[in-house]
Amino acid sequence: MYDYLIVGAGLSGAIFAHEATKRGKKVKVIDKRDHIGGNIYCEEVEGINVHKYGAHIFHTSNKKVWDYVNQFAEFNNYINSPVANYKGSLYNLPFNMNTFYAMWGTKTPQEVKDKIAEQTADMKDVEPKNLEEQAIKLIGPDSRAIRRSNGDVLQQNFLPLSSSVFRFV
Numbered sequence: 001m002y003d004y005l006i007v008g009a010g011l012s013g014a015i016f017a018h019e020a021t022k023r024g025k026k027v028k029v030i031d032k033r034d035h036i037g038g039n040i041y042c043e044e045v046e047g048i049n050v051h052k053y054g055a056h057i058f059h060t061s062n063k064k065v066w067d068y069v070n071q072f073a074e075f076n077n078y079i080n081s082p083v084a085n086y087k088g089s090l091y092n093l094p095f096n097m098n099t100f101y102a103m104w105g106t107k108t109p110q111e112v113k114d115k116i117a118e119q120t121a122d123m124k125d126v127e128p129k130n131l132e133e134q135a136i137k138l139i140g141p142d143s144r145a146i147r148r149s150n151g152d153v154l155q156q157n158f159l160p161l162s163s164s165v166f167r168f169v
Contacts, residue, residue: 002028010038095139103142116140 004020006013009031017027035041039053057080060066069075082093091099100112119140128134 002026004028005030007031008038009033009036011040013038 003025004016004027006017006027006029009017009029013029013031014036017029020027029036031038033041035043040056041052042049043052044050057078058069058075059080060069066075083090084093085091089102091102093099097106097109097112100106100115104112104115106112106115116139119142120137123133123137126133126137128137
């Protein structure tokens with residue numbers, strides 16, 4: 001008999017199982033995969049740790065959480081800083097006030113809202129058919145011109161994108 005049945009051996013399931021066991025509870029963990037760790041699982045290939053499901057970055061500003069996770073593995077203090085090239089200038093992604101200031105010279109959230117309203121006025125009744133049209137509907141046609149650092153057009157909206165599409169500078 002178990003106190004807990006945990007479905008999924010990813011971060012949440014593994015941590016819950018660990019903490020419950022430390023407190024004397026009996027747990028059973030099941031997962032459809034043949035390994036623990038979920039999407040942060042790594043496997044060693046010729047002496048190199050390979051992120052089987054893609055790169056993973058852990059962020060927290062909470063020292064207690066940082067200390068907790070570092071008892072299991074050593075984490076690097078990596079800061080993800082993707083940038084986009086727009087008309088030869090580099091801009092922060094995801095979009096933030098620095099991005100809008102650099103693109104449009106706007107200094108307040110209201111100025112940004114006004115500029116977006118101006119740029120998106122023609123899209124109010126349009127149902128986007130693709131990611132580019134969604135970006136234009138959200139922030140206007142300038143979003144269409146945002147490019148990757150290598151010059152390729154990047155179709156960007158406010159949803160997070162994989163960091164693999166950016167070149168870090």
